[in-house]
Amino acid sequence: MIKKNIRPTAIALALSVSSAFASECDPGEVVAKLSHVTGGTTHPKVVAANALADRVNKEMNGKLCIEVFPSSTLFGDSKELEALLLGDVQILAPSLSKFGSYTRKYGVFDLPFMFKDMDAAIRFTNSDAGKDLLNAMNNVGFVGLGYWMSGMKYFSANKALALPTDAKGLKFRVQSSDVAKAMIAAMGGSPQPMAFKEVYGALQTGVVDGQENTWSNIYTKKFFEVQDSVTETSHQLLAYLFMTSSEFLDGLTPEVRAQFLKIANEVTQTANQNVKAKELSNRANILKSGGKINVLTAEQRAKWVEAMKPVWKKFENDIGAELIKTAAGA
Ligand code: SIN
Numbered sequence: 001m002i003k004k005n006i007r008p009t010a011i012a013l014a015l016s017v018s019s020a021f022a023s024e025c026d027p028g029e030v031v032a033k034l035s036h037v038t039g040g041t042t043h044p045k046v047v048a049a050n051a052l053a054d055r056v057n058k059e060m061n062g063k064l065c066i067e068v069f070p071s072s073t074l075f076g077d078s079k080e081l082e083a084l085l086l087g088d089v090q091i092l093a094p095s096l097s098k099f100g101s102y103t104r105k106y107g108v109f110d111l112p113f114m115f116k117d118m119d120a121a122i123r124f125t126n127s128d129a130g131k132d133l134l135n136a137m138n139n140v141g142f143v144g145l146g147y148w149m150s151g152m153k154y155f156s157a158n159k160a161l162a163l164p165t166d167a168k169g170l171k172f173r174v175q176s177s178d179v180a181k182a183m184i185a186a187m188g189g190s191p192q193p194m195a196f197k198e199v200y201g202a203l204q205t206g207v208v209d210g211q212e213n214t215w216s217n218i219y220t221k222k223f224f225e226v227q228d229s230v231t232e233t234s235h236q237l238l239a240y241l242f243m244t245s246s247e248f249l250d251g252l253t254p255e256v257r258a259q260f261l262k263i264a265n266e267v268t269q270t271a272n273q274n275v276k277a278k279e280l281s282n283r284a285n286i287l288k289s290g291g292k293i294n295v296l297t298a299e300q301r302a303k304w305v306e307a308m309k310p311v312w313k314k315f316e317n318d319i320g321a322e323l324i325k326t327a328a329g330a
Pocket of ligand 1: 037038045094095175195196212217238
């Protein structure tokens with residue numbers, strides 16, 4: 001049965017697009033399209049998105065059906081949030097760095113060297129402050145279902161970067177985050193915001209000299225092939241807001257909604273437990289495929305931390321000193 005408060009145009013589009021992508025959904029089922037920008041088979045977001053679809057499609061057969069569109073095949077970075085509000089897609093998992101036009105609070109996840117590792121980030125997201133942030137955009141119509149971890153981030157470039165000063169004068173692709181832009185500026189580099197699907201081409205053609213990402217993105221999108229090396233800076237977290245719209249969620253019957261939310265929560269817990277292993281195996285995959293990784297000494301790492309300190313001060317008012325303190329203490 002199709003819910004009345006899902007727009008007919010969105011449903012028509014969902015059904016027509018789904019048939020073009022080998023749909024498993026039966027006619028008449030409520031179809032939720034899940035769009036994301038990552039690819040490959042070993043990427044944490046690919047694994048989480050597919051696990052969600054597998055469980056929903058099996059356990060909620062006849063009530064709800066999820067179709068997954070990876071690698072920006074349905075929507076890329078620039079359009080997906082708008083598409084969610086228009087009802088053209090129902091589930092997303094964008095990087096927390098891509099919400100600057102809706103909330104400044106998520107800047108807390110972007111502050112360089114905020115989290116020592118992913119475990120610290122998970123502790124913060126499980127805190128009251130972290131859970132509250134899931135609701136930071138309820139006024140817009142976005143509903144946070146959970147955080148999907150992706151990994152810590154590392155800088156790659158067309159030269160080795162032992163110290164932040166090595167980045168002076170280089171152009172770095174960044175996500176659409178003011179914190180990321182300020183971070184590159186603090187290194188003396190030039191930040192170039194760009195959609196994820198354009199990064200490989202931009203590195204290959206020299207439009208940018210470097211970028212920052214997780215092992216899984218650097219491996220599955222082959223960035224290491226068009227970069228001299230990756231420096232193991234671990235300077236920032238990459239995590240996703242696993243999200244839907246209030247329009248979609250409110251349109252489900254209470255029973256269907258409760259079952260969907262239960263599965264969503266269980267998939268999130270499992271996915272986050274497996275991320276570290278995925279990241280390490282993709283680090284190994286980079287080395288096996290001929291990529292180079294620079295490991296920093298403790299002294300070199302301290303220089304990176306020092307160089308980024310002014311970025312925290314710059315965003316303290318936007319993010320809130322209390323929230324920053326809570327995240328830093330996680
Ligand atoms: C993603 O992992 O979803 C994309 C991250 C990026 O834009 O660098």
